[in-house]
Amino acid sequence: DLLEAVRLLDQAVARDPAFFDAYGELAGAQDRIYFVGFDHTDARLQLSEAAIQSVRRLRPASGETHLVLAQHLYWAYQNYDRAREELAAARLTLPNEARIPLLAAYIDRRQGRWEESLDQMKQALEFDPHNLSILQQTSLTYQALRRYKETVATLDKVMAIAPKDIAIKVWRAWVELQWRADPSPLHATIETALTQNPKAAPYIVLQWFDLVFSERNPAAAERVLASMPAGGGYDENIPFPDSWWRGLVARLRGDEPAARAEFASARRELERIVRGQPDYAAALCAIGVVDAALGNKEDAIREGHRAIELIPVSKNAIDGSRMIQ
Structure with missing residues (x-):
């Protein structure tokens, strides 16, 4: 929970303004909140920069400072050349x-x-x-x-x-689904996990959704919806609100009017995000996916092209390829 981590780290540095390690962890947490899209705003970036300034002030030339700066350049700015320079400096004292x-x-x-x-x-x-x-x-x-x-x-x-890590067990079974197109290991693993610990459901919802859609099981999909954390979920760092998932389940059970209503709601929510963060490629990609589900083909293509322009494969082989997909 990155937001909870920030709250606790803020308390730590308030009690001890010379707590170097806490400032480094605080910068990293703020950077990841920005990077994965929980809060992809300039305000969040400035909070990270404030922590970075404290790191530099406390130990301006240490290897740990160079490492924190490298991580900051990677997560917050995707400035890979500068990050490599800081890693080289860090390696001199942290071999x-x-x-x-x-x-x-x-x-x-x-x-x-x-x-x-x-x-x-x-x-x-x-x-x-x-x-x-x-x-x-x-x-x-x-x-x-x-x-x-x-x-x-x-x-x-x-x-x-x-x-005993349930998420890892489910991940391994999910790989079997991708590899062999066999849903039975994932089905058995999820049912066992939920029997042993029902509270684990929110941590495995994306793999669970993959399972129920591969099995075309509307009743099971409703169970997944009931377990989804508030606010929706991130599919490979691409944000989809609750209404998107409700729309998918409605379409799975054959209720097209309900599906379109939910997709329209998802689009409005994503539009609000993009208005405040116009260069947030993942949200633009999500709008394109929603428009495709609504049959708005030209809009979907335009939004997809814009997302790819913001994160081309040449700049980011992971997220860029996801935008194309």
Whole structure:
């Protein structure tokens, strides 16, 4: 919960204005809120910049400061060249820090340098072999390459470290659906997970939606809707409000008037977001998807083209390809 993290970190630095590590974590949390679209506004970016200024003030030349700056340049500005410069400076005093090759891997991945990204992740794992985040990111990279055998093998390593992690279990079963078009492992895993812990439902709704749509099961889709957190969900960092998901379920059960009403509501909500954040490519992409569902073909194509202009594949191999899809 990034917003809760910001609240607690704000309290920490208020009590101790010299708490260097807290300022670094605060900048990172603000950057991620901005990056993933929870709040893609200049005001959020300025909150991150304020934390960065405190980091620089407290330890202007430390390796940790260079690493925090590299992360900031990556998440907030997608300035990969400058981020690499800061990583090189950080490496001089932090030669065994796993976060340095990990961030280099993120940059390589965004630039479409997939094999180089995997090499950097392997180096990060040499420094910290039981780091769940590095293993999960390695899995995501294999998954993006459709190298499902390696994806599953890496997720098995994650599960060996965290055998009770429901989200990882569901993720692994979801990969089986993508790989073999077999919904049965995901179906069994989700039902078992919800029986053991009904409160886990909000954390697995996107995979659950994939399952019920692949099985064409309207009744199960209604169960997923009831479990969705307020505000909708992010599909690969693309924001879709509650009404979008309600529209999909209405269409699945054959209620086209209800589906169109929900899609129209989703479009209005996304329009409000774009009015305040006109260069927010993910929201523009979402409007295009909604317009396509409404049959507004020309509008959908125009909005899709604008999203691709803002995040071309040449600049961002991950999100740019999602815009095209």
